[in-house]
Amino acid sequence: MxxxxxxxxxxxxxxxxxxxxxxxxxxxxxxxxxxxxxxxxxxPSEKVIRAAKEALSGVNRYPDPKAAEYHAALRANICDAPVVTSGLGMDGVIETAIRTLVAPGEKVVISTPTFSMYGLAAKAASAKVVNVPRKSDFTVDLDVFLQEAKDAKISFLCTPNNPTGTVTPIEDIEYILDRIDGVLFLDCAYVEFSDVNYLPLLSRDNLIIGRTMSKVYGLAGLRIGYAFVPEWFEGPYNVAATPFTLNRVSAAAAAEAVSDxxxxxxxxxxxxxxxxxxxxxxxxxxxxxxxxxxxxxxxxxxxxxxxxxxxxxxxxxxxxxxxxxxxxxxxxxxxxxxxxxxxxxxxxxxx
CATH class of the missing domain: 3.90.1150.10 (Aspartate Aminotransferase, domain 1)
Structure with a gap:
């Protein structure tokens, strides 16, 4: 058989x-x-390439499982948030967040049309996936989204959205966070190219802000994602994550790139x-x-x-x-x- x-x-x-x-x-x-x-x-710049080359000499040893140097560089240059996590690209952060939170049959809500990995990762976890269409101008229909997201374990909203480029106003994100029982995963892979900053919302304990080194920092080939997460989420996330998520070369290059x-x-x-x-x-x-x-x-x-x-x-x-x-x-x-x-x-x- x-x-x-x-x-x-x-x-x-x-x-x-x-x-x-x-x-x-x-x-x-x-x-x-x-x-x-x-x-x-x-x-990437010469100093980023140099940092990656220097890290190659140590690849006979496992990397720092906490990626402490890279996370320190993120706090120093992006946001002094208490908790930062990493993943193998944004995809890795998405998959680990779902693995951490969602049991088979539990609801995952996605604002569509959007990046396909949310749905693929949720289906891989045997979740119940609910797609919520955006309005005809690709903005989020808040009331319709909340009808489904209110009791979902985790909901995904990309801003600026891939593939539409739509930016969701910060007030709309606050409106959602105030009215859901689960977690909102805000995918901000392209946020550096916009005029909006969602980082002031990190005091909320039901918000994850995912970001990437692939776009503005030019490290797509190294597959480095990161996220600012609530303190209660850090421990379970690290348990669910693949050990030694970032290799030595990726972590060294990312630590240098984020300060460039x-x-x-x-x-x-x-x-x-x-x-x-x-x-x-x-x-x-x-x-x-x-x-x-x-x-x-x-x-x-x-x-x-x-x-x-x-x-x-x-x-x-x-x-x-x-x-x-x-x-x-x-x-x-x-x-x-x-x-x-x-x-x-x-x-x-x-x-």
Whole structure:
């Protein structure tokens, strides 16, 4: 008898961007504009690379299980919160938070359309997943969201939201926190590119703020997520977490990167400049965005067709057809390097 695979893992999973190597080979480009994965197009600074190289000499030993140096750097440079936790990317923080809180059959609520990992991780934990649609302008419908979230074990809300770029006002987050019995996980992977700061809400004991080193700090390849959590949550989270979550190289690079304010500030300025340029130049409706990407409605074209047409011009973007509840006429485009942005603007005007 063959072992039976759980139904959650047979058909659908996380959808990756199309391979740039495949596009280059298929359409004859030596370089492809990589605007499909919300990455930072610039490598980290020399001092970050140097810290990572130095850490390599000690990889014969296990890393610090508490990532104390990195967490100290976060407190010194981001927020002097009493409790910081880490994960293998934001995905790792999400999975561990669900593992810590949710028993099989308990409710997890998700504001959609949004990042697919909340639902995938919740289903892996045998949770009851409830998706709550946003309004037509992609803002959170507070009353509808609260109807489901009030008695949920944990609820997920991404702001700025992926893939829409929508920023949820801090007053709306306070409104939710005042009225739910469970925990709100606020995914702030893109918050540095916006004008909103949710960190003053950390005094609430039912709020987790997840963040990442992948976007503004340019460390996507090292997979480093972190979260500010209530004190009561730290112990159980560490018990549920995979031992030695961050390796030595990742922790060393992250500790250095988080203190590199020049690199961070320069990239934020670059994103904001080109985000406005995108909104002005793209000949299709563009949703307001507080992230390092924009959502574009290419109707009457389908998102898949637009993605393919842009790929033929050496530009890799993300079709959003796989985001439940969004529709099939949207693409998501990251802000890239100058030449990538210019190639995209030229290509999108030919659609």
């Amino acid at each position: 063959k072992p039976r695979v759980r139904s959650e893992f047979i058909k659908s999973g996380y959808v990756f961007a199309k391979s740039p190597a495949d596009i280059a080979k298929e359409y004859g480009f030596s370089e492809v504009a990589l605007l499909g994965s919300n990455e930072n197009p610039y490598p 304010h020049v690199y961070k500030d320069n990239f934020i300025a670059h994103v904001r400049k080109w985000r406005e340029e995108f909104i002005k130049e793209i000949p299709f409706p563009v949703s307001p965005s507080g992230a390092n990407f924009v959502l574009i409605n290419v109707a009457p074209k389908l998102g898949d067709d637009a993605m393919e047409a842009l790929a033929k011009q050496g530009v890799l973007v993300r079709s959003c057809a796989s985001f439940p509840g969004l529709g099939d006429t949207f693409i998501r485009v990251s802000v890239g390097d100058v030449w990538e942005n210019e190639r995209f603007l030229s290509a999108v005007k030919k659609l």
